Amino acid sequence: MNQIVEKIVKSVPLSEANIGSIEPVFLTEKQQLELCSVTVLSEHAAHKITRNKNDLRTHVQRIQIFIKEQQTEATYSALVDLFLVLKSNGLALRKRMLANARSTLTTQQFTALKMLLLDGLNTESDVPYAKLTLLTQGRMVEPHQDFIQKITAKTEVAISPIEEAMSYIQHGQLEQAQATLQIAILHNPRQLELHYDLLEIFNKTEDKVQFSFCYKQLLEHNIVLPPQWREMAHRFKVEV
Amino acid sequence: MTAPQHYQLSDTSYVLPTPAGAYFCVSANSDVPARKVLRALFKQDEIAVLNTELLKQWSGLTADNEALELIYRMQSLGWLEGVQNKQQAPKGSLEILLPEILLGLSESGNILLADEQGFYLSAQGFPHETAEQLSALSADLFSLYGRHQGLLKNNLSLETSAWSVVDAAGNGQVGFWPLWIGEHHFVLVIKGVPLLNKPALIKLIWILSIRYGD
Numbered sequence: 001m002n003q004i005v006e007k008i009v010k011s012v013p014l015s016e017a018n019i020g021s022i023e024p025v026f027l028t029e030k031q032q033l034e035l036c037s038v039t040v041l042s043e044h045a046a047h048k049i050t051r052n053k054n055d056l057r058t059h060v061q062r063i064q065i066f067i068k069e070q071q072t073e074a075t076y077s078a079l080v081d082l083f084l085v086l087k088s089n090g091l092a093l094r095k096r097m098l099a100n101a102r103s104t105l106t107t108q109q110f111t112a113l114k115m116l117l118l119d120g121l122n123t124e125s126d127v128p129y130a131k132l133t134l135l136t137q138g139r140m141v142e143p144h145q146d147f148i149q150k151i152t153a154k155t156e157v158a159i160s161p162i163e164e165a166m167s168y169i170q171h172g173q174l175e176q177a178q179a180t181l182q183i184a185i186l187h188n189p190r191q192l193e194l195h196y197d198l199l200e201i202f203n204k205t206e207d208k209v210q211f212s213f214c215y216k217q218l219l220e221h222n223i224v225l226p227p228q229w230r231e232m233a234h235r236f237k238v239e240v
Numbered sequence: 241m242t243a244p245q246h247y248q249l250s251d252t253s254y255v256l257p258t259p260a261g262a263y264f265c266v267s268a269n270s271d272v273p274a275r276k277v278l279r280a281l282f283k284q285d286e287i288a289v290l291n292t293e294l295l296k297q298w299s300g301l302t303a304d305n306e307a308l309e310l311i312y313r314m315q316s317l318g319w320l321e322g323v324q325n326k327q328q329a330p331k332g333s334l335e336i337l338l339p340e341i342l343l344g345l346s347e348s349g350n351i352l353l354a355d356e357q358g359f360y361l362s363a364q365g366f367p368h369e370t371a372e373q374l375s376a377l378s379a380d381l382f383s384l385y386g387r388h389q390g391l392l393k394n395n396l397s398l399e400t401s402a403w404s405v406v407d408a409a410g411n412g413q414v415g416f417w418p419l420w421i422g423e424h425h426f427v428l429v430i431k432g433v434p435l436l437n438k439p440a441l442i443k444l445i446w447i448l449s450i451r452y453g454d
Contacts, residue, residue: 131438146253148247
């Protein structure tokens with residue numbers, strides 16, 4: 001597909017009108033740089049990063065676009081996004097990109113990022129506010145803290161069903177995770193977190209048969225289910 | 241009040257929604273407990289220190305532990321955060337506050353907020369006529385969504401009611417995000433990359449909720 005489009009692009013005179021109608025997704029990186037405006041390029045890169053935040057190549061391209069255009073705030077924000085993704089990894093890349101951006105950044109921005117080179121950037125609160133970041137949480141006040149804690153009894157040695165289910169999910173054992181949560185609901189039907197996690201599994205797997213079986217079993221035990229069960233049953237067209 | 245068995249609320253931390261919480265709050269109008277809590281928080285002039293009674297009242301849940309579990313879940317999802325200092329809702333008229341807030345939500349600086357009638361409350365970066373036409377389009381799209389909600393929400397399980405004009409890669413070029421506030425709805429229209437992960441979203445939802453919330 002790319003080759004076909006490349007041939008078409010090469011055969012078309014590169015007038016302004018033609019350039020305006022070209023979709024960046026069909027172009028090679030080189031062609032994108034030649035044919036697309038800075039706005040199109042930077043927006044295309046931004047969308048790619050929000051889809052895959054670990055796409056380092058696109059992070060670098062985005063930073064370079066903004067450095068070339070001498071856009072201070074955008075360059076700083078793009079660097080913060082890269083630093084957040086890499087944390088303490090990729091020191092050489094972070095050093096290189098920061099050095100390239102030095103003349104574009106303010107002294108405060110440059111110093112803040114330079115000080116984090118070794119330890120890495122873990123939270124957005126460690127650096128001055130970046131207006132155009134894509135990957136920050138955008139909390140209004142920093143530093144934030146937990147306002148509610150889960151109390152775990154010191155004598156409790158067995159892991160919770162949710163932790164057990166998580167462990168199964170991490171190993172790709174979805175059926176075991178589902179069974180663990182279902183049993184836990186039967187023992188503790190008022191713990192909403194169990195319901196939400198089990199429903200999330202059904203939502204991801206789209207396993208209508210298992211959902212139907214589980215839903216009916218829980219109803220047979222006269223368990224009062226959160227409304228999300230009914231909604232999913234409606235979605236999966238499960239009749240009780 | 242009996243101390244909850246499994247959760248402990250801080251009695252010194254104020255609770256503030258995050259942009260993710262603000263987005264969840266207004267992106268649909270179904271009355272789930274989490275949304276009720278967020279709506280109630282956004283109707284306060286000052287953020288609150290939560291207690292179990294307040295939580296139950298806001299969420300509609302009757303059991304202490306259920307209410308605490310809900311709020312713990314919301315914290316885990318990053319919808320709420322605790323802060324040391326009391327925060328106040330932005331003060332001033334919408335006309336004065338909206339321009340700066342809106343600019344914080346768009347990379348390109350082209351953004352507007354339209355009401356349900358298809359008129360804009362504030363527009364930045366768009367020429368007046370374009371803003372008027374986009375606002376009218378936003379009302380049309382909202383109405384279109386209403387007519388096809390059964391297909392989009394029920395059949396296709398699409399939980400979003402936002403619309404976008406996309407390029408060949410599926411990237412939004414102009415997006416329309418309905419914001420459900422009380423009995424009203426507004427539409428946020430953004431050309432280019434949206435920045436809904438910014439504190440400006442909290443401010444926007446807060447001032448709209450105080451002005452137009454139930």
